[in-house]
Amino acid sequence: MEQRKGLRLILFPMPLQGHLNPMLELANLLHHKGFSITIIHTQFNSLNPSTYPHFTFHSIPVALSQAEASTSDILAECLARLLSDNHEPVTCLISDLLFHFTQPVAESLKLPRILLRISAAFSFVAYAAFPLLLEKGYLPIQDSRLEEPVIELPPLKIKDLPVLKTMDPEKYYELVSGLKKETEASHGIIFNTFEDLEGSSLATIRQEFNIPIFPIGPFHKCFPAASSSSSSSSSLLSQDQSCIRWLNSQAPKSVIYVSFGSIAAISEAQFLEMAWGLANSNQPFLWVIRPGLVHGSEWLEPLPSGFLEALNGRAHIVKWAPQKEVLAHPAVGVFWNHNGWNSPLESICEGVPMICMPCLSDQMANARCVSDVWKVGLQLEHGIKRGEIERTVRKIMVEKEGEEIRERIFQLMEKANVCIKQGGSSYQSLEGLVKHILSLEK
Incomplete structure (x- = not known):
């Protein structure tokens, strides 16, 4: 493990199984690179700190359904306390991309914020295209057009567009359409994917977003021993062996x-x-x-x-x-x-x-x-x-x-x-991420 004593990263995962695992795998990767790791977690699906003795944990009294303004205030208070610890200066906040409210909080504290996108680069491209999709009439989705192709996003059909059925679809479209502005205000995006899998989508993102992009996946293969233990200890349900x-x-x-x-x-x-x-x-x-x-x-x-x-x-x-173990069988x-x-x-x-x-x-x-x-x-x-x-x-x-x-x-x-081995695309991207984080240090 490389040593970067005194350089602390704060990670804020969304408290859902599919979001927790990759964030904790990323935490293990960055800890292996010598950074100190602090995890902020909520009362909803709360983590057990004893299973990660190499991380520091701070719990905030927030449920998943709690109002955004309240969550922002509580997060701001927590981050302010962590930033006041002069013994371990905080280099940046890494938050789940869906926690869009973390951007104004980070800005108010002059704390650089990097995003983690836990899903595919291609679906991110689709989300970023929502303003265009609304303009072209693909949205809102009409049942009579489900099988029609989305010309601007091949090979998607209209039924494949990443929408949620909500009581207020206009509010949802507005939220997703604000994605680009909030993303561009960040200091970069980390993707759990790799160039040989999603090179075309990653190229599109680099072209449309003027921020650094770091495809360093698959996370669980980059540092398998740590990620194997993290996936079992972060499981919200008991794994049946x-x-x-x-x-x-x-x-x-x-x-x-x-x-x-x-x-x-x-x-x-x-x-x-x-x-x-x-x-x-x-x-x-x-x-x-x-x-x-x-x-x-x-x-x-x-x-x-x-x-x-x-x-x-x-x-x-x-x-x-234990899914990774099952798939490897x-x-x-x-x-x-x-x-x-x-x-x-x-x-x-x-x-x-x-x-x-x-x-x-x-x-x-x-x-x-x-x-x-x-x-x-x-x-x-x-x-x-x-x-x-x-x-x-x-x-x-x-x-x-x-x-x-x-x-x-x-x-x-x-x-x-191959991509995670020395010289591979994800290996090089991880090295680039480390250098980028170090460049953010005040």
Whole structure:
């Protein structure tokens, strides 16, 4: 580890599983580069400081739903206290890009702010294009135009645009449209991606934003020992290791791993179609069904009586799994996921083809990249029907199309491994980030 004694970085992650993990992986990377790390965390999904003895933690009494003005005031007070500690001067604040209110707080304290974008560069390009999309009439989305292409953002269709269904869509558009101004006011953006995967989107961002861009991903591969421990200790649900023992008994590349992250939810009808589609595929499957995944159900109540018993050990269901360990297991042949960015990135890193079922926001754009740009997975485009699930599994697991997908994702996996090695694009970008942070020191 390099030593940069007295140089402290403050990191402020959004308290959701898919945001916490990459921020903590980044923290480990920067700590390994010699910086002292302070993590500000909220009462909502609060972290356990004892699992990260090499970091300093400051808790602020804020719930996720608390008003923005109140959060800004509390954050400002916390940062002011940290800045007053002359023994460890603070070099900069690294905050989740979605915490847009941190920009005026940082400016008021004359504290440089760098953003972490935890999703794909391509979806960031789509968000940044919202003013244009509104001007061109793509937004608000009309049901009659879902399949139309977005000419300015190929290969997106209108249905792929990263919108949220809210009670006040105009407010949402206004918020997203302010992204460019707030981003340009920062001192740079860190992306958990790499040049060989998203070079075109990164070039677009560099052209449109006059700030430094640092694609240093995949984070968890840059410093795997630290990130492995951080992902397990930052998990908001208890990871069930029984799935690894079950995978040990399965044939190579035979298992369908199914997981939809920590937020996505599905209807009971969708859940049952998935269950029968998996059962009828005749492939063994590991299914993560977290409590709350199915609307109106606690856990497995919607499954028909005797469903699991009839599969005779061909299925294993857990509430939460150690995902990186699962994807690295030789028995896993395909990953059916919701396309929250951590999932496709981790799948690419292990060379595991994907079945895409995006649920909300940027997941649709991520899925379109998986299926139509990198061509390392297939989308369930025509609804969640058991027959469609069977056909999609068969295409990936046993047909020629699956062989071609596997070959392409293996090539991307190799590029992901190369980019983090000395001289690789992410390695060089990380070195550039360190130099950039040092240049911010007063």
